[in-house]
Structures are given as structure tokens and as C-alpha cells.
Amino acid sequence: MAATSTAVLNGLGSPFLSGGKKSQSLLGAPIGARVGAGAGPKRLNVVAAAAPKKSWLPGVRTGGNLVDPEWLDGSLPGDYGFDPLGLGKDPAFLKWYREAELIHGRWAMAAVVGIFVGQAYSGIPWFEAGADPGAIAPFSFGSLLGTQLLLMGWVESKRWVDFFNPESQSVEWATPWSRTAENFANATGEQGYPGGKFFDPLGLAGTIQDGVYIPDTEKLERLKLAEIKHARLAMVAMLIFYFEAGQGKTPLGALGL
Numbered sequence: 001m002a003a004t005s006t007a008v009l010n011g012l013g014s015p016f017l018s019g020g021k022k023s024q025s026l027l028g029a030p031i032g033a034r035v036g037a038g039a040g041p042k043r044l045n046v047v048a049a050a051a052p053k054k055s056w057l058p059g060v061r062t063g064g065n066l067v068d069p070e071w072l073d074g075s076l077p078g079d080y081g082f083d084p085l086g087l088g089k090d091p092a093f094l095k096w097y098r099e100a101e102l103i104h105g106r107w108a109m110a111a112v113v114g115i116f117v118g119q120a121y122s123g124i125p126w127f128e129a130g131a132d133p134g135a136i137a138p139f140s141f142g143s144l145l146g147t148q149l150l151l152m153g154w155v156e157s158k159r160w161v162d163f164f165n166p167e168s169q170s171v172e173w174a175t176p177w178s179r180t181a182e183n184f185a186n187a188t189g190e191q192g193y194p195g196g197k198f199f200d201p202l203g204l205a206g207t208i209q210d211g212v213y214i215p216d217t218e219k220l221e222r223l224k225l226a227e228i229k230h231a232r233l234a235m236v237a238m239l240i241f242y243f244e245a246g247q248g249k250t251p252l253g254a255l256g257l
Contacts, residue, residue: 053068053073053074053081054074054079054080054081055067055068055080055081065086066084067081068081069081069083069086069088071083071086071088071089071091071094072088076098077221077224077225077227077228078225078228078229078232095191096163098192099163099191099192101228101231101232102192102227102228102231103159103192104231104235105227105228105230105231105232105234105235106227106231108231108234108235108237108238109230109231109234111234111238112234112237112238112241114126115241115250115251116251116252119250119251119252120252120257125245125250126241126245126250126251127245127250130144163191166186166191167186187199187200187206187213187215188205188206188215188220189215190220193205193220193224195213195215195220196213197213200213204219204223205219205220205223206219206220
């Protein structure tokens, strides 16, 4: 008789027969709790299931570390377990490679937009724009290289130091053009995503309350995933642009525009 009653209660506890969540929580409770349910407050414990780890080869269950590396746990935005060379086995190197991927991806996204817009506006191929006599500001290769080494070297050296010693560069003397170092402080607390009034002026990943930037974790995580996906596409696009340039072609020319 007890076994029959248990089976009946289990059947009634199914979503098909029990209906709403309130009924399910009532039927799922012990018998004693159901009898005295009206006398005291009801409490429902909910345990969230862990999200399955995503893979760059969906449907493939074998392959060991080639398909599912044990050193990648899916916590990084856009982590689909792709590391065939095992570059991220060391956690310190993994952190640095993610930083490098993010920075290169951001430059690639800016470059792709600049290549399309620049050629559409001037008609000059992007790989000839710097030396073309008709360019707005023609530069020689030596001038471009010197500017690159001077300006980018200074900025990259500061980023390098900040990577190993976070927040060390958000000081007055390191940003002489700014009256306050708060503009360059990391408002999110995450490496590579400074946020704040200076780096997120539109408030896409946070809000400004009483002059203080408050990051929105949910928005930030969504934007981090979208950014790394677009960054990877831009880097692949730049690789294609380089191959096209080697043949004297441009992206717009390849599209017939």
C-alpha cells in the first residue's frame, strides 16, 4: 500500500499532471509537510544545473585534449575548447594569450572598418594609402615606422606593466593630460575591460550614478562574448586582406565595388 501511494504521488508530481509550479512544489514535498502546508510558510529549494561545456566540434565526444582540453573550463568568454597546440596549459600564459587575442582583435576590428571606409572615400587601396601623393597626409615608410615605435611603444609598455601590476598605471604622472587618474582606473576589476566614464562613455556595460561608474555584470558578460566573436572574425578578415594585397587586390575590388 505504501509503495502504491508513493507511485501515485510521484505521478501527480509530474509537470503534465500537476500543472503550475505552486502545485508541483506542494506535491513534491513530504506528506507531513503537505498536510500542514496551510499552517506555515512553504520553502522550495532550487538547485541550478551547471551549463554544459561548449565545444568547437559539437557532437564529437572523443578526441581527448584535442577536442576538450582539460585546461580550458569554459570560464573565458568565447571559450569553446580550441587549443590544439596546448598554448594555454600554463594559467599565466593562458591569461597573457587571452590579453593578446583581445588587443589584436580590437585593432583588427578598427582596421577592417578603416580599410573599407578609407578606400570608399578616397579610392586609394589601403596598402598604398600612406605613400600615395593624393593622400591627405602622405608619409614615408620611415616616418610611419618611427611614429609606430615611438607612440605604440610607449602605450604598449604601459599596458605591459599594468598587466603584471594592475592599477599601477592609473596615476597622475602616468597620464599627464588628465587632471584625475580616475578616468583611467579599472572600473570593472577585470583585466582588459576597464570600463568607466572614459572607456565606456555610452554606458553600454554599466551606469553612472552620482558621478560613479557602476558596472552591470550581466551586460558586461554579454558584451565580452560578442566582442571576442567579432574580434576573431575581424582577425580572419585581416588575414584575407593581406593575401589579397599580395595579389594587388583590395576588399572592395574583390566584392566588385
